[in-house]
Amino acid sequence: MKVIIIGSGLGGLLSAAKLSKAGYEVEIFERLPIIGGRFTNILYQGFQLSTGALHMIPHGPAGPLSQLLKEVGADVDIIRKKPVSVIRIPRTKKDTDYKFGHKDLLFEDFKVPFSILNRLKLIYYIASTRKNPPTGQSFEEWCRKHIPQDWTHRISDSFFGWALSLKSADVPVEEAFAIIENLYRFGGPGIPMGGCKGVTDALVDIITNNGGTIHTSSEVTGFEFNNDRVTAVIVDGNEHAADIVISDIGHPATANLIRPETDISGMDEYTRTSKSLKPSAGIKICLSSDKPLIGHGGVLLTPYAKRVNGINEVTNVDPSLAPVGKHLTMAHQCVHWNNIDNLDREIELGLEDLKDIFSGKKYEVLLIQSYSNDWPVNRSPSGADLQNRTPIPNLYVVGDGAKGKGGIEVEGIALGVKNCMQEILIP
Numbered sequence: 001m002k003v004i005i006i007g008s009g010l011g012g013l014l015s016a017a018k019l020s021k022a023g024y025e026v027e028i029f030e031r032l033p034i035i036g037g038r039f040t041n042i043l044y045q046g047f048q049l050s051t052g053a054l055h056m057i058p059h060g061p062a063g064p065l066s067q068l069l070k071e072v073g074a075d076v077d078i079i080r081k082k083p084v085s086v087i088r089i090p091r092t093k094k095d096t097d098y099k100f101g102h103k104d105l106l107f108e109d110f111k112v113p114f115s116i117l118n119r120l121k122l123i124y125y126i127a128s129t130r131k132n133p134p135t136g137q138s139f140e141e142w143c144r145k146h147i148p149q150d151w152t153h154r155i156s157d158s159f160f161g162w163a164l165s166l167k168s169a170d171v172p173v174e175e176a177f178a179i180i181e182n183l184y185r186f187g188g189p190g191i192p193m194g195g196c197k198g199v200t201d202a203l204v205d206i207i208t209n210n211g212g213t214i215h216t217s218s219e220v221t222g223f224e225f226n227n228d229r230v231t232a233v234i235v236d237g238n239e240h241a242a243d244i245v246i247s248d249i250g251h252p253a254t255a256n257l258i259r260p261e262t263d264i265s266g267m268d269e270y271t272r273t274s275k276s277l278k279p280s281a282g283i284k285i286c287l288s289s290d291k292p293l294i295g296h297g298g299v300l301l302t303p304y305a306k307r308v309n310g311i312n313e314v315t316n317v318d319p320s321l322a323p324v325g326k327h328l329t330m331a332h333q334c335v336h337w338n339n340i341d342n343l344d345r346e347i348e349l350g351l352e353d354l355k356d357i358f359s360g361k362k363y364e365v366l367l368i369q370s371y372s373n374d375w376p377v378n379r380s381p382s383g384a385d386l387q388n389r390t391p392i393p394n395l396y397v398v399g400d401g402a403k404g405k406g407g408i409e410v411e412g413i414a415l416g417v418k419n420c421m422q423e424i425l426i427p
């Protein structure tokens, strides 16, 4: 059975590793000269920066991605170090060392800034909504009704801005609760040794060792059909026959590969729905310093910053991601769809935040990267993902346009790939 995969991002590589191990003949076509999509490293001034991700795996060594990597035999070391996350908040007059401006709270103490009444409500809601999570509104709307406090808004925007590159007003409440549930189940983030490339390289080894092939600089430009099934993909004008096609390029781009005159039931609706999804956008600012700016391997959430949602410093876990004696710190900020045409201003505000957060510390801005449209943070905003199936029975979509429920970023990709593999391997 021959499977062709379009795109060598994490979704494509995970699918290829799983299917090549199961005995399928696998061929990947990747339009770029490099493998890994938004989950690989770029060597820049001796630093291992990345094409997208912040070298972080949301649920570390216990989550769905780690489980899937183990299942396919990929040799990746994912390290979770304490503290996994801290929250920077301003000092108040109650703090003895008030003059220093801010202090860091452990993530598990995020309830501390709530009023006593809201703390009690929170405990009640966490316990009572587990079986029957709320639905039909955004997380922000739900919070406004149930736990109205400035802190609720700040901490949820900072957390979802970091984790999903979305504002809490754009996260459906059911998805937010599924994410919170998964945080309790799998725990917080970890860093893969070697960064993103540590993961994608390990998958490439599995694929090639099992007879799979990866073609780079090879863009898929269309499909051939027989009745309602794809029979081949077109690359450089040549047809490559396949029994199954898996697309890692998102639903809208996959729909674009299908000629409009192709007569397939449900296609118009599929194209309309997939094109209505707005990819989540963001800005990453990479910093270099001689001394650590954060000093631990977790996430620093910054709910009082103007734009920056969170920051990590991966060299506290894997020093090989920077030249000897240097640290690599990366700040992430969500860019709301309303601000997408104002990226320069968004970057300015992010840089101002960093000056504030690291005031008195020495650092250099290495690189500023922005992500939107067809190179976004997530192809589909979390909670709005379409399934892996398309109206074409042997054409599937994986990746961050088809994440599984409650899956943050690459954890969602792994859940989506698992769902897709169930459809293919257990028909």
Ligand SMILES: Cc1cc2nc3c(=O)[nH]c(=O)nc-3n(C[C@H](O)[C@H](O)[C@H](O)COP(=O)(O)OP(=O)(O)OC[C@H]3O[C@@H](n4cnc5c(N)ncnc54)[C@H](O)[C@@H]3O)c2cc1C
Residues within 6 Å of the ligand: 006, 007, 008, 009, 010, 011, 012, 029, 030, 031, 032, 036, 037, 038, 039, 051, 052, 053, 054, 055, 056, 057, 058, 218, 219, 220, 221, 248, 249, 253, 282, 283, 284, 332, 371, 375, 376, 377, 378, 398, 399, 400, 401, 408, 409, 410, 411, 413
């Ligand atoms: C700033 C930023 C920070 C992030 N931080 C994290 C993080 O710390 N942790 C985390 O878990 N996630 C993070 N993410 C998200 C994560 O990087 C992505 O969700 C993930 O890498 C997407 O993988 P994918 O397989 O869905 O798609 P992609 O990586 O985009 O792969 C798709 C591939 O398909 C190729 N392609 C496209 N069209 C064609 C075609 N026609 N023919 C052939 N090939 C084609 C593309 O070139 C690409 O290589 C971050 C993303 C960004 C942008």
